[in-house]
Amino acid sequence: xxxxxxxxxxxxxxxxxxxxxxxxxxxxxxxxxxxxxxxxxxxxxxxxxxxxxxxxxxxxxxxxxxxxxxxxxxxxxxxxxxxxxxxxxxxxxxxxxxxxxxxxxxxxxxxx
Amino acid sequence: xxxxxxxxxxxxxxxxxxxxxxxxxxxxxxxxxxxxxxxxxxxxxxxxxxxxxxxxxxxxxxxxxxxxxxxxxxxxxxxxxxxxxxxxxxxxxxxxxxxxxxxxxxxxxxxx
Numbered sequence: 651x652x653x654x655x656x657x658x659x660x661x662x663x664x665x666x667x668x669x670x671x672x673x674x675x676x677x678x679x680x681x682x683x684x685x686x687x688x689x690x691x692x693x694x695x696x697x698x699x700x701x702x703x704x705x706x707x708x709x710x711x712x713x714x715x716x717x718x719x720x721x722x723x724x725x726x727x728x729x730x731x732x733x734x735x736x737x738x739x740x741x742x743x744x745x746x747x748x749x750x751x752x753x754x755x756x757x758x759x760x761x762x
Numbered sequence: 763x764x765x766x767x768x769x770x771x772x773x774x775x776x777x778x779x780x781x782x783x784x785x786x787x788x789x790x791x792x793x794x795x796x797x798x799x800x801x802x803x804x805x806x807x808x809x810x811x812x813x814x815x816x817x818x819x820x821x822x823x824x825x826x827x828x829x830x831x832x833x834x835x836x837x838x839x840x841x842x843x844x845x846x847x848x849x850x851x852x853x854x855x856x857x858x859x860x861x862x863x864x865x866x867x868x869x870x871x872x873x874x
Contacts, residue, residue: 654805683861691850693806693864706861740805747859748794748813753805 653677654754656741662760663731671726671757673741681705681747682724684716685740687756693740698747699724731761764789764855768865776873781825781840783868785853788834793855795836796862797827800850809851812836823847848872 654675663669675682683706684696698706702718713729724741741754769784787793794813798806810821817829827838836853853865 691800691867691869693852693867695861698861708861742805747861748856750796750808750811751806751862753798753807755805756803 654741654743654752656739656754656757658757659755660758660760662762664762665731665733667731668727668729669731669759670728671739671741671759673724673726673754675722675741675743675752677743677752679743679745679752680721681744682718683742683744683751684724684726685742685753687738687740689737697724697726700747728759731759733761735759736761764793764857764860764863766853766855766863766865768851768853768868770868771866772869772871774871774873775843777845778842781838781843781847781870783838783851783853783870785827785836785838785865786834787836787853787855789855789857791857793857795827795829796854796856797821797825797836797838798852798854798864800852800867802849806852809838843870843872845872845874 681700683698687693697716699718715727718724738756742751744751765788767786796811797809800806810819812819812829820826825840850867854862
């Protein structure tokens with residue numbers, strides 16, 4: 651069974667569109683994250699949720715909106731996509747903030 | 763705020779040779795330190811972590827790292843490189859109730 655899964659794996663879309671990426675974890679973890687990895691492999695946290703509550707919201711355009719319907723899911727919705735949004739987005743989860751994070755396989759977003 | 767510097771964006775070693783990937787951190791409190799590995803087109807996977815206690819930490823796949831407070835370092839080593847070790851390696855630091863901050867990554871190439 652996949653511990654942290656993301657859909658879709660690849661997403662190609664045009665500028666101005668709205669898209670969502672879904673994430674689910676079956677590890678029973680309380681904390682979930684969204685990261686963005688750019689073309690140079692630099693990894694930066696975007697959001698963190700603990701028990702469905704937003705606890706970290708880094709400097710991210712408000713076009714990005716996370717939603718956690720329950721503890722096992724953390725989805726990422728992006729409005730008005732821009733070229734600069736092209737990246738690989740990773741979901742991750744952990745028991746707590748200092749515990750090992752388990753990463754999903756990533757979603758490669760390409761905005762044309 | 764904590765930060766991580768990984769020296770060398772690309773390291774190349776021969777199969778069977780020692781692997782040494784360097785990581786220096788900055789933290790205002792005792793840090794939590796992690797090494798993650800990312801294989802091509804995959805998410806990150808924890809290699810090892812240091813929280814408290816023994817400063818020499820052993821991880822998966824024969825890797826280990828030593829926490830040296832006086833040098834603010836957490837270098838990753840493996841006595842003998844295998845072809846399967848070729849990947850991107852990330853050092854990360856947390857100050858406890860703060861998000862993980864990742865280094866920029868070091869790409870390890872293993873030459874037959």
